[in-house]
Amino acid sequence: MDTPPVGPGRRRRHTVTATTAPLLATPRVMAGTAGAFYVAGGLVAAAVVLGTGPGSGPARAGLAALAAAALLTGVALLRWGRHLPRRAFHGVVLLGTLLVTAAVPLCPTPASALAVTTVYAFVGIDVVFFFGWAQGAGHLVVLLAAAAWALRDREGVTPGVLLALALVCLVIAAVVGLLARAASGADHDGLTGLLNRRGFDQALDRAVAAAGPDGSLAAALVDVDHFKAVNDGDGQGAGDRLLRELAAQLTTALPRDAVLARYGGDEFAVLLPGRCGREALDLVEGLRAGTRTVAFSAGVAHLFPGESGADLVRRADAALHAAKVSGRGRSRLDDVGSAELARDLSEALAAGDVRAWFQPIVVPSTGELVGVEALARWTHPLRGPVPPAEFVPVAETTGLIVEMGAAILADACRGARTLREAWGRDLLLTVNVSGRELVRDGFAEHVHDVLRATGWPADLLVVEVTESLLDGSTGTALRALEDLRAFGVSVAIDDFGTGYSAFSRLDTLPADYLKLDSGFIAEITTSPRRAGVLQALLSLSHALGLEVVAEGVETPEQADLLTGLGCPLAQGWLFGRAVPPGELAAAGPAGAGPAGDRLAAPRPSLAER
CATH class of the missing domain: 3.30.70.270 (Reverse transcriptase/Diguanylate cyclase domain)
Structure with missing residues (x-):
């Protein structure tokens, strides 16, 4: 029978089975906890080594080696442990037990041996935090047996001392396990008394x-x-x-x-x-x-x-x-229509039907292709191609933009790698990033993981964020951009010139590229003032080390003026619309120039560009 929903005045009992680990024990938390304990254990062993006389011989060298192994393992867990599957932490715990058990007999005095034995408590905390009660109990049995064996021949370590150590370890483990499960099972808000x-x-x-x-x-x-x-x-x-x-x-x-x-x-x-x-x-x-x-x-x-x-x-x-x-x-x-579109979009993302198409980024004077911008494209099974102007806002308002951004980034990196291999040359790949993605916990690490999985170099990736997003961005978003730049990824300010753009802010923006909005470019051949502003902006950007990309270039006159003003990069319908990576690869790197057949092609609508 279905359990009725919990009402405001009814508290649902939280049940934990013997095989259930605390909900707090995510791979990231497990890696951080185990890594910190390994480092702490290594420092304990190192302190014993430093307090041991130089004449202690092989035992001192062996203890030093174990201390180094614990420290290196701890650092590795802190850095990469979050990628381990949950079952791998059984090995992490057993390795910790083995290292402590090997270190205790090498300690020169009973007091130092007991000091190292306290590290078993760290392992005990791990097992009740990482695993269910049944699995944790199995690890604790192994741990206590190992401790008894390691101290078996130590002078002054009586059965009473062993029993006291076992009780301390068990009590610490039990209290931590209960607290972790209580925190995991808490389903009510402390301020209002409502469900959380x-x-x-x-x-x-x-x-x-x-x-x-x-x-x-x-x-x-x-x-x-x-x-x-x-x-x-x-x-x-x-x-x-x-x-x-x-x-x-x-x-x-x-x-x-x-x-x-x-x-x-x-x-x-x-x-x-x-x-x-x-x-x-x-x-x-x-x-x-x-x-x-x-x-x-x-x-x-x-x-x-x-x-x-x-x-x-x-x-x-x-x-x-x-x-x-x-x-x-x-x-x-x-809105029902948006809801239906959001549902279809969610299904399309799950099926991998939202793809990254590429629009060329070129040198305006020659049409030489130097990079591509990844743009999301979706073909609905019944409606046909859905304009980005229709489905991207739905993705933003429903939160699907995070899932879509992750899918487009991975697909774009794979497609760009195909181009790079087909042409035998490097090219820039630019990918748009939303505000929701930037404030997501671990976004920079996610980008790094995608680059590693797809084999696309970090120094050839540019993430694009809008100027308005930076104006209202949180510290989390700005830190994510700085983390990306630390990984070697470049940052572009997209749609510059659409809002209250200020030249004085350019030296404070965490950016490497400046992408001028198509609305700004549209007037450069008809407005001398706009052309003058562009020339000043190009000079200032050059002085600040910012590379400028002019977007929305649609006429040869605009391309000629940009060339005369020294604009280094441009993109727009004149140089090529967004196409699938395979089609661009077949055209070759020289296929993005303002050829006559492109000018004769039907002009795409604004929603398609």
Whole structure:
């Protein structure tokens, strides 16, 4: 029988089986924990070596070798351990037990041997943190047997001492294991008493399963308007009181079968079983209108047949974004047409049907191809080619842009490698990156992993970010760009000239390339002032070490003027539209010039360029 969704006043019991590891034990956390303990154990052994007299002979050398092995293993785990599969950490733990067991007999005194034996506690913490209780108990048995063997002939180490060491190790391991499982199982928010995001996600999965293929289910995301101003103006205490007040009002006003959660920060999530989108919108709008002391915006979506809970929440988030953009203080129902397109786009991404096509980047004076920009292209099985101007905004508002960006980056690197091998020469590859991708945890490392997997050199990749994104970017986004540049990846400021561009900011932007917006280029042959601004910008960029790329070049006159002004790089319909990598490879690196057959081809629409 299906378990009913958890309501505001009902607490679901968290169950952990003997084979379940704590949810906190992700490969990244496991690698960091094990690496830190290996380094600590190596330092303990090194301290014993330093306190040992030079005449200790082979035992001292052996202990030093074990200390070095532990330190090197710890550094390797900290650097690369997150890529290990979960089962590999059984080997990591057993290796730690082996190193400690080998080190103890080499210690010159009973006191130093006992000091090294304390490192077993690190291994004990690992086993209860990384694995379920049953597997952890097996590792602990091995660990205690190894400790008893290592200390068997030590003077002054009595059975009572061994028992005390075993008890300390077991108690530490048990407490850490219980705390890790308690933290993993916590599904309620400490401030409001509501479900937290984890608890809501669990309730969402059950609600989707209970709704079935023909059932009704709606979700709403509620965001407090101008919450930052409350925190900044009146202090965090006032913000906390406001959140508790809103939580209490929503709990009282919502139907008994609704699920309410604090989704994060100043955002709340609501599940409304048995309700369609319009009915849920009316209910949420009634809540909004009736909540006089706290103003909020809301986005609502209803479940489509075959849709996942994550898709439902993503569309509610898109509706919330639309409500906030349109002025806040309102509720918005997710657009059905966009929802259907988002669902099809999600399926296309899963199937690998969204591909990277390449538009040439050339030297405008010769048409020589020196690089390509990767542009997302999608052919729908029924609708045919879907314009990027239609599906990219849907990807942005629904959060699919992160998945799409990852797919395009990998596909573009593979395609560019094909070009490089076919032509026997290097070329730049530029790939657009969204703000959502930049603030994603570990984005720079993800790019590095893709480069390593595809074999594309970091120094030939350029990530493009818009000037407006940098204007409103967070520290996380800027750090991601700096991390990328540290890997050898270059950064381009895209669409420069569309907003409040300022020459004075160019020396502070974390960039290597400047891409001038097509709207700026469109007027350079008709506006002497615009041409003068371009000339000044080229001179300043050259002085700052920025390479300029002129986008949207469509006429020979524009190309001639850019050549006369000394613009080094250009792209646009004149030099070639975006095509599949195979087609560009067949044309060859000289196939991007402003040939007559290109000028005779039908002009693409703005959405296609």
